[in-house]
Amino acid sequence: MWKHVRNITLIFVALGLIGVWYITRPDIAQLPLDAVTGPTPQITAGREQIFPTIAVADVDRWKTNEAPVVAPGLVVERFAEGLDHPRNLYTLPNGDILVAETNSPPRKMGGVEGFVMKWLMGKAGADVPSANRITLLRDANGDGQAELKTPFLTGLNSPFGMVLIGEKLYVANTNGLLIFPYKTGDTKITAKGKELTKFNARAPNNHWTRNLAASPDGKKIYISVGSNSNIGDNGMENEVGRAMVFEYDIAKDKKIPYAIGLRNPVGLGWDKAGRLWTVVNERDMLGSDLVPDYLALVEFGADYGWPQHYWGGFTDTRVKPLKPEKREYERRPDYALGVHTAPLGLAFGYNGKLGAGLTEGAFVARHGSWNRKPVSGYDVIFVPFPKGEPAGKPVNVLTGFLDKDGKAQGRPAMLALAKDGALLVSDDVGNIVWRVRAKD
Template sequence: MNKHVIVLPLVALALAGGAFLYLAQGDTARLPAGADTGREPVFTSPRSEMLPTVNIAEVKSWKAGEKPVAAQGLTVNRFAEGLAHPRSLLRLPNGDILVAETNSPPRPKDGIVQRVMNYLMAKAGAGVPSANRITLLRDVDGDGHAETKTAFLTGLHSPYGMALIGDTLYVANTDALMAFPYKDGETKITAPGRKIIDLPAQAPNMHWTRSLAASPEGLLYVGVGSNSNIGENGLESERNRAAVIEVNPKNGYKRIFASGLRNPVGLAFEPKSGALWGVVNERDMLGADLVPDYLTRVEFGAFYGWPWNYWGGYEDRRVQPQRPEIREYTKRPDYALGNHVAPLGLTFADQVQLGSRYSDGAFVGLHGSWNRKPAAGYKVVFVGFDDGEAGKAKPIDVLTGFLDKAGAAHGRPVDVTADAKGALLVSDDVGGIVWRVTKAN
């Protein structure tokens, strides 16, 4: 057995509402490579897994001089390193980069399911305590490396999303949207934050990240993931979750903007259409070849199916009672990124200068699978767009090599954004690094 595949032969655990979670060995992928991507992905029959594969890539840190593999015509180097689980990124008007050094809040330790999940996270490099910090990175001399690294904002609670509107920096903690006074060029915020709204974070708080995007009109959009795989903790625990929430930061007014999104993480506005787009992590335990994670336009009032349906109306019969009447109101996502690839980061190409091949579209950070063999994700891809819509072509690999030949993970890409010179920055939480991708000389 591959030493990097962790097999957990557990008895199937019956959970509330007729839903089931299974953790054990079995199953290999059957789809041809790339068939699960694009606007028209190929689907297999769902398999309620009694014995799914739990395939955790063991962490094997980058050595000095090692780096991922950039696509032909590109090169990659270290922008900043020695970070504590870096996740989301934000470029400030003066070119400084903010990075959230963060992880999930402490999780319950009781119960077999929770103990298994804690073990899996630890093996995947996600078991470290959250630094609860936003760090400022500054490239003083313009050489593509951050010489300055300072604790910009501390005392947070599993912070993730960040957005700047005027002189206010908004930070999405796992349990609240906060506002802080911002002054251009400063390297530290000491003023206390002001709470705008509470965010749902009740235990077990399965999806703890709270992504954040600001519209040109000054509204904020918060991505809140579900509190379960398919509702097994009860739908009451899913109130205001599996959704994108629209917030007016001036008065705290909020509403559900779109729903049925199991775990919407990266959010960004497409520059030509002005529409909000997001990347979404779909459900587990239907086999290695279901269900594709996706990139989609996030439309006001739209319902994307979770937990009853996936990909525009395929029924998940594990969820009881069924809701067949809502199938016709379920919106189909725009573009499949692959099964279990775990997309987290999203940025559009309008401010990235990597050449004509990457001039119109979206860069997506694929964090990587934990329950699929062979492993999927663990790379940064580019999805071409045509007139504000995702195109028909398959994704283009931009940055690979996060897994070695033995299946161990040197790193796992998370967020993506452009720096002031048009390079693509990629946070790597397991590696503790922010990578910088540029055109090769």
């Protein structure tokens, strides 16, 4: 009898192990990344996952004299190092650079989701507390290295977006927009900021960044706010004021939704025609071939589909209730940036300082995947705009963030164009700001 019971027990254990293997096995991409990149990516059927594919690169930070691989005709240098999880960058009119040393606020997540998130952050080198600081970098002698690195603004709450209008510096904490006085050449702000408007930062606040872009006339500020979840998992009541770009009218002290249905818009930038663009991190757990992250023109009143739809009308059947009537009113993104590449930084290049081939278009920093096999992103690319619109395939600008063993020496995060025309790239794993310039 006991032998019979033992055999049944072993069978159930074996079935359980098989079930765990089936649920947790990684989904391997069936398409090359190139097929899901560009204006017309290949959209295949989703492969819904109960447990996400986990394939984040282990961290093995840059050693002395190591650097990413730069495109021909360019040089990459260390502009500043020894930073604390550098994210967003902003160039002041006098050439000083502001860098937000920041990270997610403490995550209040329990259970399996919390355990997986904590493990992933540790594996990706992102499990560091937020410094909650903006640091000023100054290269006074023009040698391509910041000899001054000093705390500029402290005591913030996961700061990210920064924009200067006149003598007012606007900073986006994860929970609100602040304004500070600034004078050209200041190396420190001690004044207490005034909060102008609040943002929904309700826990778990998964997409915590709030980026800023000032309108060309300086009268309005555009604010990107990501969703609180993958596809509204915690209820859409927790997504109020999220997954959108806001327009904040400074004179009226009023913020309105400008464009919605954007799961996690991060980088914001203006093209030379004065149009606003963003890069967006799309949804997870539909396999390694879905859904392409993207670059999109941000149009007033546009709905980009999240959470019900993606890429101009494809239905995510996991989201209930289904809303097929929405599809005809939703806007398709303009350019796919590959699946799970996690684009963060966006900067338009029109100054010609990096060569003729990198003039008409947009630089994009792809932070790198954690849930695709094989991994994707971990690079900086240039998306050509040959006739004022994104077209063709991207051009590699900065690669080699993964070493020969597939470990992450760094991860490119945000971008800015320096006053001299060089491209600055924050690396939040390497704790470096890289400077890319044309060869002498």
